[in-house]
Amino acid sequence: MVSVPRFLCDAMLGSLARWLRLFGFDCLFSLEEDSVLVETAAREGRWLLTRDRELAARGPRTLLVRSETLEDQLVEVFGRLGIEAEPTLEGARCAACNGPLKDAARKEVAAGVPPFVARTAPRFRRCTLCGRVYWPGTHTARILERMRRVVDRTGSPVEAAR
Numbered sequence: 001m002v003s004v005p006r007f008l009c010d011a012m013l014g015s016l017a018r019w020l021r022l023f024g025f026d027c028l029f030s031l032e033e034d035s036v037l038v039e040t041a042a043r044e045g046r047w048l049l050t051r052d053r054e055l056a057a058r059g060p061r062t063l064l065v066r067s068e069t070l071e072d073q074l075v076e077v078f079g080r081l082g083i084e085a086e087p088t089l090e091g092a093r094c095a096a097c098n099g100p101l102k103d104a105a106r107k108e109v110a111a112g113v114p115p116f117v118a119r120t121a122p123r124f125r126r127c128t129l130c131g132r133v134y135w136p137g138t139h140t141a142r143i144l145e146r147m148r149r150v151v152d153r154t155g156s157p158v159e160a161a162r
């Protein structure tokens, strides 16, 4: 089995970074200048994702993201790198900071979430870096639907014809 790819998104690709994290990929987001991005990606063995043609030409593991919209960008990255992403949030990382999530007990998080959520959410996970709490809610269905759409489209003829 090949190792799971890790990513570094440049300043233009903040949404893509958040969604790669939801898909479970370790993905940094950086506003640093180009030379720092190239150096960081090389040192940490990450794919550098960028919409900047010149930056994309500077390293062997860079990918010039041509698509304009988030869903197209996800389809493009998965398709071009041959990644079989799963439409699930089970392996998700923190969308805000890329930290790993860990199951948390209701009483541990109750003070930091809305009272209704504290009473009714079936489970909680908390970011081990920034402390942000995640729970399944109405927004989760929409996220999963979008993930499924991306996975369904990945490798489709439309994408292959690009």
Ligand SMILES: [Zn+2]
Pocket: 094, 095, 096, 097, 098, 099, 127, 128, 129, 130, 131, 132
């Ligand atoms: Zn976090």
